Amino acid sequence: MTGRVRSLAERLLESATQTLTEAGVASPRVDAELLLSHVTGVPRALLVQRARPTEEHRTAYLELVDARARRFPLQHLTGQAAFRYVDLEVGTGVFVPRPETELLAGWAIDAARESGRGAVVLDLCTGSGAIALSVVDEVPHASVHAVELDEVAHGWAERNLLGTGVDLRLGDAFEAFADLDGTVDVVVCNPPYIPLDAWESVAVEARDHDPALALWSGDDGLDAMRALERAAWRLLKPGGVVGAEHADAQGESAPAVFAGRWLDVRDHRDLADRPRFVTARRP
Template sequence: MNVLLAEVAQATQRLADAGVPSPRFDAEELAAFVHGVGRGELHRVADADFDARYWEAVARREAREPLQHITGRAFFRYLELQVGPGVFVPRPETESVVGWAIDAVRAMDVVEPLIVDLCTGSGAIALALAQEVPRSRVHAVELDEGAYGWARKNVEGSRVTLHRGDALTAVPELDGQVDLVISNPPYIPLTEWEYVAPEARDHDPQLALFSGEDGLDVIRGLERAAHRLLRPGGIVVVEHADTQGGQVPWVFAEDRGWADAADHPDLNNRPRFTTARREVP
């Protein structure tokens, strides 16, 4: 075993002891980042080329700093995004939410679908939709100044139009025209602060995490925003915590102008997002 692989094995144990959920992956990803190679090429790094900065990176991850803040990048579907302090790091579970939305848009009889991503954060959702639905017109909205700065970097050169503003009142010029509204909003109840993983609680923006006593305050506001933006028959897709399954569809009730409200599971078969259709008069 060469020096780097031996160090990766030691780092894996250190990260596991620190409670990092994916110690082997993170140890390898940090090694690949420091040495400028792919994870599958670590065995090619010569002993003489071992970089002691690896242990600096491991120590940061051991302290539960997000892996993506250390490497400065996050992977989401087919994208590589710039991320760091001040922006919510996109999670793998959101990829299935976006996958459902992409299929729904492709099934629409619309030549150039109009899409709005509310609470865009890094811009991950908006960029994925723009990339995978090539003729779509995508708008993304972010309120937080720090997150907006990261989104601006990521959407540069793309077809995404970025707006800084409140998701609940933004882009009124699009009212009644939008085919799909999608959001990964804050949804953690304030009462669960102590149970949130350190990577999120101590490093993600609080604005992107917490939303009232039951976690649904922003989602209730998004319900009205989506109804305002969508055309009749348009679709809303909202991510939520798996513990909120069964609650969020009731926010999109028939007496508020919605039809077909339903929860959908993530890859672990846990309720992860709600969809609804704006009722056609």
């Protein structure tokens, strides 16, 4: 008795999974499925049952798998990144938002709600606009502002924030919004935080394809955090709060930046129980 004949979709997925596994991709089967779903338009969960790839699909798929094997970010190949309840356009020149940053965004959303109607929220180092878009999506009564220094990344944020009412600016995150000094309820930031000597430890996708401005931050990775501490002190009203992501090795050093003049300095862990972001309150 012969076994069931595998469909073209199954054969493509198996071959792609092997290729991506050999290339060192962290989630080879998932990425293979997401790429085939992107090419065929069939939901990932239904690929084996419903996908009927054409020759054009097959050619496009193999090209994408080859690019992914060369460690191009998956989101750059599909052009989209999911973040909380929103979808973002992403591509070359912008930092791809990570799932762990959704926790920081959730903290900012809760803080904005607690601040009441018309809460003023600043997203510094906005990149693709992920946090700002999530805040305005989930707290529509908030007054949301965002800033990005890199011109290419700023262009991506413009696309993602178009029509949302977010005040998006181009400039240095830690010098921007002088017009809002002392009036802000929530400052949130996913700053660069990788030490300059940590090159080898960074995933190829980030090291080779995310903008350098979004990654590196001095010898200890905390140069941007120190600049953020000074900027947040200037921007926040009394009782306002700041939250910032950091590397999992900075669970003590990042909160230490806010020690002294800040209240309620606290570090928060991610879903993998790793130190992930610090929050503090202005007296």
